[in-house]
Amino acid sequence: MYMHNKLLQYTVRVSEPNPVLASLLLEQFGGPDGELSAAMRYFTQALGEDDAGRKDLLHDIATEELSHLEVIGSIVSMLNKGVKAQLAEAAMEEADLYMSLTAGGNSHTQSILYGGGPALTNSSGVPWTAAYVDSRADPTCDLRSNIAAESRAKIVYERLINITDDPGIKDALGFLMTREVAHQKSFEKALYAIENNFPPGKLPGVEKFASMYVNTSTGAGDMDGPWNSGEQWDRVDDVAGSLPFDGGDGLASVGLTSSEKAVSDKLKARTMSNPANDPLTGVDLGAGPGAGRITEGDKGGADDIDDAAQMAKAL
DSSP states (O other): OOOOOOOOSSSSOSOOOOOHHHHHHHHHHTTTHHHHHHHHHHEEEEHHHOOHHHHHHHHHHHHHHHHHHHHHHHHHHHHHHHHHHHHHHHHSSHHHHHHHHHTTTTTHHHHHHHHOOSSSSSSOOOOOGGGGGOOOHHHHHHHHHHHHHHHHHHHHHHHHTTOOOOHHHHEEEEEHHHHHEEEEEEEEHHHHTSSOOOOSSSSSOOOOHHTEEEEESSTOOOOOOTTTOSOEEEEEEEOOOOOOTTSSSOOOOOOOOHHHHHHHHHHHHOOOEEEEEEOOOOHHTTTTTTTOOOOOOOSHHHHHHHHHHHHHOOO
């Protein structure tokens, strides 16, 4: 059961309205790396978690992310405060009001459709979607994803801090950014509290492939490092000469019953191409400057009819 405390987790002080900045801040309200995405990711993970420690951790952070959503939403609302009143009371000249709404981002959508309140969209106006929640119900997999999500959110907060000179907003965003750091530390500890946490999941990797490094990007710029060289790796530089890696023939095959094979053979025969036939096509007939080389054939006739008959006979 949730109860709302009317005090924000961090005080919001906005110097002056700025609907364009409000639109940019929506990235952390309804964007893929925003606070709602984080809250729903951790909340749903917590509901399915059997480990008491991780369950408690996920519920704690999920709930805190909702408080961060409230902080961001409050900043957005304050930034839209002036234009909301101007729009509602028609206190500005029409042209000036239009300019203030359409100065950038989706500030006009925020003001006209949502009355200055924050919408669950990203900074481009794309609606929030549950597709942003990428949980897989395996703790070693999800905790790594959570660590990455907190890292991405910190970077977005850094960029938002860099585009405003409002000291109150910078201060609040700095707090939110720092909480991403704290959450990442907690998730790291929870991950490494699981013994044998790599690779994720239950099934072990195939031993002979687990230490293989395949050097598929060759030429100028090739680099060696601990990620591809040393005793930890069996490096494959001659990729083409080493295929297939399983020692088979490298082809795709399937076992078919006699009836399935008969039908498959009929389909193959019916759709067979004739590499000796170079017919005149619509592209040839309508070709103009820039079309490149085209087929210089006739417009049809006895030979074409005979070719068609021979193909039908072959099928």
